[in-house]
Amino acid sequence: MAHTSRAIPVDRIKLIVLDLDGTLIDSRTDLANSVNAMLTQLGRQPLPEEIIATYIGDGAGMLVRRALGDPHDEPLVEDALNRFLEYYREHKLDHTYVYEGVFEALDHLRNGNRQLAVLTNKPVGPAQVICDHLGLAPYFFQIYGGNSFETKKPDPFGLRRLLQEANAAPEEAVMIGDSDVDILTAQRAGTWAIGCLFGLSSHTLESIPADFLAHRPLDWITALGGPQPVSR
Known part of the structure; x- marks a missing residue:
């Protein structure tokens, strides 16, 4: 209703x-998988898909920043965003x-x-x-x-x-x-x-x-x- x-x-x-x-x-699963691929590349622990889903809506930059815990290290955020986008370009239609x-x-x-x-x-x-x-x-x-x-x-x-x-x-x-x-x-x-x-x-x-x-x-x-x- x-x-x-x-x-x-x-x-x-x-x-x-x-x-x-x-x-x-x-697109939740493909976005979450891309975030976790980025985190893994950076030697960090992957996050549950349910958590990543709450980070979606404000663009790729904010998604990545939130997944990293909102750090003040801008070079890290930029590197992570590039890694995320590179992976997502290849996998954006896996499950979407x-x-x-x-x-x-x-x-x-x-x-x-x-x-x-x-x-x-x-x-x-x-x-x-x-x-x-x-x-x-x-x-x-x-x-x-x-x-x-x-x-x-x-x-x-x-x-x-x-x-x-x-x-x-x-x-x-x-x-x-x-x-x-x-x-x-x-x-x-x-x-x-x-x-x-x-x-x-x-x-x-x-x-x-x-x-x-x-x-x-x-x-x-x-x-x-x-x-x-x-x-x-």
Whole structure:
């Protein structure tokens, strides 16, 4: 059952921007394996996947920094990040999959004159390759990553860029994501926000009010009023 707190003006929505990890895809195992490969290379003990999952959502740099225990040794962090990215580039699709219901939901959401885009804090290169490989890319007119701009979410710059490109006002757009970072980005840009309770960082949604909370991707249809299948 989907939870709703504020009715989104469905008929006015022209742009839907989605996060990637924990929203469209479950990438937890590949991210955790890459973090642990990096830790092992540095002679450190691997971490449980459940712990690493709580570090996801603010980009690769913060993921690595948290896994190292937030050290002040910047050369160490930079070396670790390079090791993480090198491993992740090779293993980003070992276990990563699209959540059940995502394709059906996207088919509904893109009806009419709506445009869909991805705004993730994951580096844009891996993000685009993953979307291509898993069949998500055709749904989106734009895929932006954490290194597409000088700032990343929750800074609203990327979301505002997408508003410009889609010729949409903030009140005509929705940000969908699984973390407080996504909801905060939406609030700062003035758009509507849908939180995904099934995602990797859903525990962070308790601290910030979204306009709608989805328990599964198909709930996006409920929130945004996509045309329902006609029963005969």
